[in-house]
Amino acid sequence: MQTLGFDRLVTNFQPVVDIDSGIVVAYEALSRAFFDDSPVPPDRLLRDAYRDDTAAELDSAFLDSALRAIETQGLESPHSVFVNVEPASLAHGRVPQALIGAPPLVVEITERALTTDPGSLLAAAATLRAAGHLIAIDDLGAEPASLALLPLLAPEIVKLDMNLIRRQPDRMAAMTMTAIAGYAERSGAIILAEGVETPAHITRARAFGASLAQGWHYGKAAATTDEAPGVTRLRPARGRHALDVVDEPGGTTPFEVVAGAAPVKLGDRALLLQVSAFLEERAGAGGDSAVLLATFQAEDNITPATRIRYEALVGSGCLLTAYSTRASAGLPHPARSVVVADDDPLAAEWDVILLTADYAAALTAREIDPTRHREGLYEFALTTDRALVRRCARALLSR
Template structure:
């Protein structure tokens, strides 16, 4: 009897190797479905499952098969097995039961999940970490905005898109190297290079900050494990990377985050509008590597001029989310419009939170006296402290 239109699947394992020592420190589980004895591309099968609304179930089927195969080969030492999870499963809040009861794994999430629904992804990642797993972002570099979103998810492992390893160095690679160096230095994350096939690729991987790698240079995927690693991929990085600090809990609002450590000032509405526009211009200049999150208190605060500015931001490629009470801001796709409850503390705030690969800023304000709304006086704080900005963004994306 066929399941998902296939006769079955095998699981292959590709080694993850410490670049300096050549030692196998982990394996990635790769599903290989087949029909009538012939292989079927997993991507094609997943595409069909998405069309039928069965992606969650197929993902669970792949994961359970991978865990069984890994157990049979002695590959379930803590944090020594990489398992892929489809973004739709996480966005839908579906985490297969075997993952929650499995030994500590490295859960691979493609970077497109970061831009699809960041809030849902943060919730899913918290559940996976609570089960003892590490989070790895796969194919980093394919989506420009993912660099700005990286510190929000705070993955313990970053897997570089193989195109970065294989192509000639350019401005994109330089931007990636700078952003990754900053992130790894702050977080202690491990950088893993994929698609390594030559000595030149190893040199480039090192230049991009990678200390572990996988690819045909080290070993092709096979049903037989190359080695049963006695160390985890995390321990492989010790001595070169600090331990990943715990992800900060999601605070209630950006104003609560920033005002706790930043002196408040007083300003009028006109001043805050100009600061907001300045941050919007910075986002537009960064284009598709920028993430901008804005709150508008009431929906009617989104003037026609504001809407036009935001439409131009969307055209620039900026990843944009607007929060307001009442009716949705109804910004054009792919911007997200989030409705905030009237009793949510966020409803009283004016926030503009900007993250790019190399810049971060947050403006957060509250009206001093709502009964004197015409005066438009606010207490506000402006920060470029990346940690505060990231925490402010998490507070917004939790909604």
């Protein structure tokens, strides 16, 4: 372990409490590193690990320590412990092997994982759920674009970034509050406030819809647990949760998804270009909570003018991904380019999928006859149904 910057790990447990009753309903496993009996700052450990490409190895050591402590404490009732998993451990859709076969836990994923590689994260989350774990998104509100991606991951538990309940409210706080309220109302997800230290923090946490909390007001992390968790409440409040969209029937491309549920119409290229431009403008208006996914039948359809528009969108904080049959050169950082196989049905589509914290739309089209390209006629469908748009986004992010 010394190669990772420490020679000892200690796992403590901080209580997660029901705000109304004060009953402990779970614990969060928090591991801390030491070198020569001196604590090693976790931020420094993580920074160095990502720099040295050892973040997954570091995360594995922390997770092993947490699982051993969970077993020692007898905290094996379903979903009675939260554990943290780093984005590096979920790359390419994989999950830490230690979690396969472990007692059912609540797996916390930081929201930076949500914006770094959402497709891989969705695949990893499906594997974790199949193993019996619940998903919690951690620090929600620190990365605005994660608000639009929230219904795609569909976490059972949303953990508020502590700054939301500690700092003076601002526009970002209002946007986050609105997005969380809408998501919780549709899904029944549980809201948890962390970093609670004062009665004023509790009041703010309640305003954000939190029913659970953790922080020094309720207890610091300790090596042993004072009481067993009460009857678990870590389940969606409604019978059908937003994560059920994972198993919803539908097509494998946006056009197949929307065409099965919305009217398919005939339109010309000039009209669809204007609709595409309008959705890009809406993405810009959505600012740093916007997610835009666009497909181009070929890379050369991404014109210089398109790149200029995309540069402005990325500059506003929009999370942008372009799909085409060849790698798209010259896209502004950090926009992502995904290559689509020539025989993939997606290669024949023109799609613009937009998700923001409070708006959703999908334009999807197929050319009537590519051999008569000059005529520019397309069959297309347009929807602002958030559930359909979410399924379109999943169809793209799964690639």
